[in-house]
Amino acid sequence: MxxxxxxxxxxxxxxxxxxxxxxxxxxxxxxxxxxxxxxxxxxxxxxxxxxxxxxxxxxxxxxxxxxxxxxxxxxxxxxxxxxxxxxxxxxxxxxxxxxxxxxxxxxxxxxxxxxxxxxxxxLGEGWLGAARGCQNYLMVTIGTGIGGGIVADGRLVAGAHGGAGEVGHMVLERNGPRCPCGWYGCWEALAAGPALEARLRASWPGPGSVPKLDALCQLAKGSHQWAQAQLREEAELLALGVGSLLNLLDPELILLGGGVMAAGGETLLGEVQAALKRQPTTFPPGQLVLAKLGQxxxxxxxxxxxxxxxxxxxxx
Ligand SMILES: [Zn+2]
Missing domain, CATH: 3.30.420.40 (ATPase, nucleotide binding domain)
Known part of the structure; x- marks a missing residue:
């Protein structure tokens, strides 16, 4: 052999x-x-x-x-x-x-x-996943936190100290909620999984236990008004950060991955695309896609x- x-x-x-x-x-x-x-x-x-x-x-x-x-x-x-x-x-x-x-x-x-x-x-998504063949793109991972990776002209942007792409700590709300990084109002503190779960817990009208994100999407599809409002709120918060990144980097593609997107899937993606359309951007919402490689x-x-x-x- x-x-x-x-x-x-x-x-x-x-x-x-x-x-x-x-x-x-x-x-x-x-x-x-x-x-x-x-x-x-x-x-x-x-x-x-x-x-x-x-x-x-x-x-x-x-x-x-x-x-x-x-x-x-x-x-x-x-x-x-x-x-x-x-x-x-x-x-x-x-x-x-x-x-x-x-x-x-x-x-x-x-x-x-x-x-x-x-x-x-x-890098993985650019090699074999949703950004295959793409030279200018951004991957945003939305889970327990919000992380990012920027690829420009086919190269990963590392920054001078290895810290580029920390998109989760863009501050989107002055005096906003405290972030694990110690600062306030970061995108992560507003829109990552724990913030979403806290909003769901605080506003769940009942009965029974607070639905998880995948169940929330099912409820929203079945015209449950609370679920639709919660999903729209999360999508608006995600689109706020995405819109800022578009203005900063003008990528061909933005990939959304991580646990929140895995649970929310096409339903959540569709809401983020719709929220992005309401912003003054020329970015085609279809270029905002789900990451493919998962875990x-x-x-x-x-x-x-x-x-x-x-x-x-x-x-x-
Ligand atoms: Zn932060």
Whole structure:
């Protein structure tokens, strides 16, 4: 049997680490998942990443695959040149200001490319997802927080300190609600999952328990007035941020992904498009689309970063 080439891709999340062996064409050849157990601290998380890397390497060896490099998607600000996280990383104690790339590289003897998780998702969507072939686009991930990745002229915009694309902390309301970042009125504090859930809890007329977002969409389709109003409110808040980003970046496409969009789907997307139409913008609402890769966006993007690091010529 001939040997083939592949990369390892790791996506570190607050609750789980997803690892994959990925072929040069982006095919996911094998996956493994372990819990993050973030509360055990940075050293423990690093050990789990190293162990997962070894398991994936062993599996690749069985399959006669030569691993070229490792791509690691992580929350927090990242200095990709140095493979370091910068500053504290929310939900991952002991993960900030840490040379995770060199640490993992010394244990696994492979080059490691570190990339911010929202940026990885943007890269993945551009390679194999909803922004395939697109040179100027923006990916916005709406879940527990709001993250973003900006691709301009086919390149990821990292910024001078690795902090570009933190779209969730655009301030949209002076004296607005407090944000996990410590400031007030950020887009994230107004429109991410926890803010939406709080609005639903505060206004639910009953009876029974407060519906989740997917149930809310079903109710709205069935002309439930409260559900329609709540969905419209969320869409207006999302469109506020999207409209600002349009003015700033003039992209070809904006992709919306993350847990809130996964639950809201086409129904929520349609409401955001309608809200955008009411704004003074010439952006075609049809260019606002749902991301395609879902939970795999991070590993696909990490694999892309690893292949770039290994010098592979990538078509996009
Ligand atoms: Zn903020």
């Amino acid at each position: 001939r040997r083939s080439k592949a990369v390892l891709a790791l996506d570190l999340g607050g609750t789980k680490i997803l690892g994959a062996v990925v072929g040069p064409d982006g095919a996911i050849l094998h996956t493994e998942q372990v819990p993050t157990k973030a509360n055990e601290g940075g050293d423990a998380v690093m050990s789990r990443l190293a162990a997962l890397t070894q398991q994936l390497q062993a599996h690749a060896e069985q399959e006669r695959q030569d691993i070229l490099a490792v791509g690691l998607a992580t929350p927090g600000l990242v200095d990709s040149q140095a493979g370091r996280t910068i500053g504290p990383v929310s939900n991952l104690p002991g993960w900030g200001d840490r040379a995770i790339g060199p640490e993992l590289s010394s244990q696994g003897n492979l080059p490691v490319q570190v990339v911010n998780d929202a940026n990885a998702a943007a 795999q966006a991070g590993v696909i993007g990490a694999a892309y970063a690893a292949l770039e690091r290994a010098g592979a010529k990538l078509k996009r």
